[in-house]
Amino acid sequence: MVKTKSIWCCVECGHSQSKWSGQCSSCEKWNTLHEEEPLPVKRFDDEEVKGAKPVKVDEASLIEEPRMLSHIGEFDRLLGGGVVKGSLSLVGGDPGIGKSTLMLQVSSSFAKQGLSVLYVCGEESVSQVSMRAKRLGIGSESLYLFSETNLTTIKQQIKALNPDVVVIDSIQILYKNEISSAPGSVSQVRETATEMMHLAKGRNIATFLIGHVTKAGEIAGPRVLEHIVDTVLYFQGDHKQGYRLMRATKNRFGSADEIAVFQMDARGLKEVPNPSKLFLEERRDNHSGSVIIPTLEGSRPILVEVQALVTESPFSTPTRRSTGIDPNRLALLLAVMEKRGGYQLYHHDVFVSIAGGVRIDEPAADLGILTAIASSLLNRPCLPSCALIGEVGLGGEVRSAARVESRLKELVQMGFTCCILPSRNKKGIAMGKEIELIGVEHVKEGINAALC
DSSP states (O other): OOOOOOEEEETTTOOEESSOOSBOTTTOOBSOEEEEOOOOSOOOOOGGGTTOOOOOTTTSOOOOOOOBOOSOHHHHHHTTSSBOTTOEEEEEOOTTSSHHHHHHHHHHHHHHTTOOEEEEESSSOHHHHHHHHHHTTOOOTTEEEEOOOBHHHHHHHHHHHOOSEEEEEOGGGOBOTTOOSOTTSHHHHHHHHHHHHHHHHHHTOEEEEEEOBOTTSSBSSOTHHHHHSSEEEEEEOOTTSSEEEEEEEEETTSOSSEEEEEEEETTEEEEOSOHHHHHHTTOOTTOTTEEEEEEEETTEEEEEEEEEEEEEOSSSSOOEEEESSOHHHHHHHHHHHHHTTOOOOTTEEEEEEETTSOOOOOGGGHHHHHHHHHHHHHTOOBOTTEEEOOEEOTTSBEEOOSOHHHHHHHHHHTTOOEEEEEHHHHTTOOOTTTSEEEEESBHHHHHHHHBO
């Protein structure tokens, strides 16, 4: 027999080559090449997609089918108003974060509406999932459990049952007999996900794939997995705390970067309609190093608390640590604070944290972060019921932020009476009677205005 030659595929970009090398020649990432065997010629044999024909864009049907509502408000809002039929969604998160619990609750909600749901529990037995369902108070005649990892067998059951919703727990455990590599490998994950995509689109089935994550917090498997699916949902949160954050990093049917907050208890996950109240309920007043920032998560404004701790360093090289913000961004802000603000931090350790496990990526939080650091350094608390908005440039100037009025409405709703914001954003805002607005143009001016 002729020996089958292996190929080496890149996990990040999907580039393939005949020999191994430490760096991918396409995306130039290191240690991303994995060995695979050539796939058979016949790969996708789903008969529903074979009859497709090109259609002119003007002649395409514009009839929009109603979305399927799970009646879990935060989950439906995260997806853009409900689940689209024929969509393929990927749910990722750390082990034990609540992925299976949430999808079991969503499956039960759909089943109670009379929809047929197939829950493929490849990592657990049917009895184990049934025990969890009883603990959560879940039971329905339209919810089917199926413990299987062979994709061919799963496809046969889907075609026989013809469900409205399918949940795969998890995609890394599925395998195809035609591929010799182990389940969870690059080729297995890519091919099984693509098969599920063809099945979902061909039969108009809303499909959810639960995915594992690596130590770096990224979904395990090839990067092409996130390109195949329509929606990518990430579960975040601290296991020691009772609430979870779900973020939509990709959404073809709605807004991306949306966030939903859930509370974990003995009965499962419960939605939190007002996350700002949750994040601020343990805040202490007149406490140095604490500042409130109205941040935007997609279309929703959320109030978060930034905590900073500045202490003298006993070593020649001070420590800089951050939780919830980019450490490179923190280093840049500290340099601006020293150069433009005149604060000496070269012999101090600086620790910055976003309370509640939230991660902030938008630049409008810069002024609040620097104010929290200055408050801890000078041991002066921030003004009571005061929040800060503004991006800080390298010259120390405070730049304008987006959608300031929605942030201010959230502040007023939570009882705040003062807000320090860029001078440009202050112009044209008709909320001066409801909340006091202080416009600033320089970082040092903003810090002085915020501290007592």
